[in-house]
Amino acid sequence: MSEREVLLELKDLCKYFPVRSGLFKQHLNLLKAVDDVSLQIYRGEAFGLVGESGCGKTTLGKMIAGLYHPTRGSIFFQGTDLAALKDNQRRHFCRDIQMIFQDPYSSLNPRMTIEEIISEPMIVNKTHKGAEIGKRVDHLLNCVGLASAYKNRYPHEFSGGQRQRIGIARALAVNPKLIICDEAVSALDVSIQAQILNLLSDLKDEFKLTYLFIAHGLAAVKHISDRIGVMYLGSIVEVAPKAAIYDAPLHPYTRALISAIPIMDPHKRKQRILLQGDLPSPIDPPSGCRFAGRCFERCPYAEQAQVLHPCGSNHLVACSAALERAHSAA
Amino acid sequence: MLLYFIKRVLMLIPVLFFVSVLVFLIMRVFSPDPATIVLGQHTTLEKANAWREQMGLNEPIIQQYLDYMYNVLHGDFGVSYFTNTPVTTELLSRLPATIELSVIAIIIASIVGVFFGIISAVKKNSLIDNFTMTTALIGVSMPVFWLGMLLIILFSGYLHLVPSGGRIDALMRPLGGTGFYFYDTLVIGDYEAFFNALQHAILPAITLAGYSMAIITRMTRSSMLDVLHQDYIRTAKAKGLSSYRVIFKHAFRNALLPIITVIGLQFGSLLSGAVLTETVFAWPGIGAYSVQCILRSDFPVIQGVVLIVAFIFVMMNLLVDLLYAALDPRVKYAQESA
Numbered sequence: 001m002s003e004r005e006v007l008l009e010l011k012d013l014c015k016y017f018p019v020r021s022g023l024f025k026q027h028l029n030l031l032k033a034v035d036d037v038s039l040q041i042y043r044g045e046a047f048g049l050v051g052e053s054g055c056g057k058t059t060l061g062k063m064i065a066g067l068y069h070p071t072r073g074s075i076f077f078q079g080t081d082l083a084a085l086k087d088n089q090r091r092h093f094c095r096d097i098q099m100i101f102q103d104p105y106s107s108l109n110p111r112m113t114i115e116e117i118i119s120e121p122m123i124v125n126k127t128h129k130g131a132e133i134g135k136r137v138d139h140l141l142n143c144v145g146l147a148s149a150y151k152n153r154y155p156h157e158f159s160g161g162q163r164q165r166i167g168i169a170r171a172l173a174v175n176p177k178l179i180i181c182d183e184a185v186s187a188l189d190v191s192i193q194a195q196i197l198n199l200l201s202d203l204k205d206e207f208k209l210t211y212l213f214i215a216h217g218l219a220a221v222k223h224i225s226d227r228i229g230v231m232y233l234g235s236i237v238e239v240a241p242k243a244a245i246y247d248a249p250l251h252p253y254t255r256a257l258i259s260a261i262p263i264m265d266p267h268k269r270k271q272r273i274l275l276q277g278d279l280p281s282p283i284d285p286p287s288g289c290r291f292a293g294r295c296f297e298r299c300p301y302a303e304q305a306q307v308l309h310p311c312g313s314n315h316l317v318a319c320s321a322a323l324e325r326a327h328s329a330a
Numbered sequence: 331m332l333l334y335f336i337k338r339v340l341m342l343i344p345v346l347f348f349v350s351v352l353v354f355l356i357m358r359v360f361s362p363d364p365a366t367i368v369l370g371q372h373t374t375l376e377k378a379n380a381w382r383e384q385m386g387l388n389e390p391i392i393q394q395y396l397d398y399m400y401n402v403l404h405g406d407f408g409v410s411y412f413t414n415t416p417v418t419t420e421l422l423s424r425l426p427a428t429i430e431l432s433v434i435a436i437i438i439a440s441i442v443g444v445f446f447g448i449i450s451a452v453k454k455n456s457l458i459d460n461f462t463m464t465t466a467l468i469g470v471s472m473p474v475f476w477l478g479m480l481l482i483i484l485f486s487g488y489l490h491l492v493p494s495g496g497r498i499d500a501l502m503r504p505l506g507g508t509g510f511y512f513y514d515t516l517v518i519g520d521y522e523a524f525f526n527a528l529q530h531a532i533l534p535a536i537t538l539a540g541y542s543m544a545i546i547t548r549m550t551r552s553s554m555l556d557v558l559h560q561d562y563i564r565t566a567k568a569k570g571l572s573s574y575r576v577i578f579k580h581a582f583r584n585a586l587l588p589i590i591t592v593i594g595l596q597f598g599s600l601l602s603g604a605v606l607t608e609t610v611f612a613w614p615g616i617g618a619y620s621v622q623c624i625l626r627s628d629f630p631v632i633q634g635v636v637l638i639v640a641f642i643f644v645m646m647n648l649l650v651d652l653l654y655a656a657l658d659p660r661v662k663y664a665q666e667s668a
Contacts, residue, residue, distance in 0.1 A: 111658070
């Protein structure tokens, strides 16, 4: 695992949305949804990205999938900077990067049959031709556990879990290298969630996929991820292999998230860290350490902007106090 | 589907019954006495009474209604008080003019309205969107007769491009035929007459289309905006589709339902006689004719017109509902009625 090929690299990626207010919309503020995110995803891994609602994780995913233009920064996919491409060139990369969406009920076009939905990406991206397309639709449906006899039906005839399987088949149609799962299971029943997660991890080996898993809780990504990134208020505060995140979290925010995961044993009591206050508004976020307002630890670095620093092997954390502690412990 | 169709057609009966009762009562309660209008104001009481007796207007109102409905069900809508011709003949001779005008108007309104509605939605809050929406607002608010007069003054008065009224020059009128001049002139190959009819129709059609066009534009815009924010549009973009394909293949097809509804309803109201437009342009359709008949208390004609209009309106609604099933896989009438 030491010599790993970087499939996707984000460099100082930013997405600011202009927010106008006032009677004549004269005040212009910037909502900093994603602010200076740098990240590497290796080929063949499943990278979990967690953070609470509104922290910018979906915006990040949409930028990678080409649904949003980044305000600044670069997205290197196999060496090509996608952020610098024009729309019509950018579209060629849709066959390499596909997205599975959160809500399986609204993300399928109600006017199209399953076959149309799954075959359309192959037709517009010209990945397959003629009779191949029909065969591939059948094959994909079988891969995701649906009978190919269903292909002439419409989305409303399926249940939520089945629809998410259709969404997965659709994403797989063009043989993508990277799949972004944007809360792909959070709209489903818990029993169905497990099925879909198992399906995704089976497909990962079969189709040699790389996943970017976006979720709002650590519990959901634990099952499937190799490495995990924790996002807070538009920036990444900690990146580490799964084991390190769960066993030795460094950033106070990650520690709070870990302590919030329920444990199965009712006799075991774990100290739960309760964060005070709410997520600050991403419009004019706090200067200095973004987490300072809610941090339960007193530290001298609250006024300083925190950036990711390496701490041990494959572990990055954006907290000077945590770094010091780790170094003194070592 | 067939069952649903039959059910809907059966529902016509109570609608038409109610409409007939209403118009029958309104005419007899609120209209001036037709006898004095038909015979002139200097007629004697005896003559007027004799005429009323002859027309059956002295019977109790329920008896009058039952007699009328008996005749209607036998295909007899009565005879006009003024021309002494059967109401069916009168209406059939004028209906083609109205249908022709309405069809042209709804085609113009749909094409222009849908086109600008889509552009407005896609380029929301842009200059062209603001311009279109302002124009649509003017279109909705502008009185039809005033718009008609302005168009006559400009295109007919100053520019002499088109005639100011009528359906066709008298000498070119196709004889016999269906009464649909566009069809009749083309069938006999008289292209000069065809273009003459087209010239006559263009201003009233635009005038008539104005309001519907504005309504269709606004409905298209709001329906498209609604659909463009749906998740499956995001999915379509993520598939790597061009924006043209996203807009037409994915968005427009889903936005079509409310647009079809409003076009159907607008067409229904256009068919039911564009009273003001037909009057301004001296267009010999049922709109202008029914105004004349109301002014002179021509009971049988008014009753006939209202029944036909109600019938057309209900049928248009039915047509729109049937189109739903064809357009949207989620709509299935057969299951509901089974």
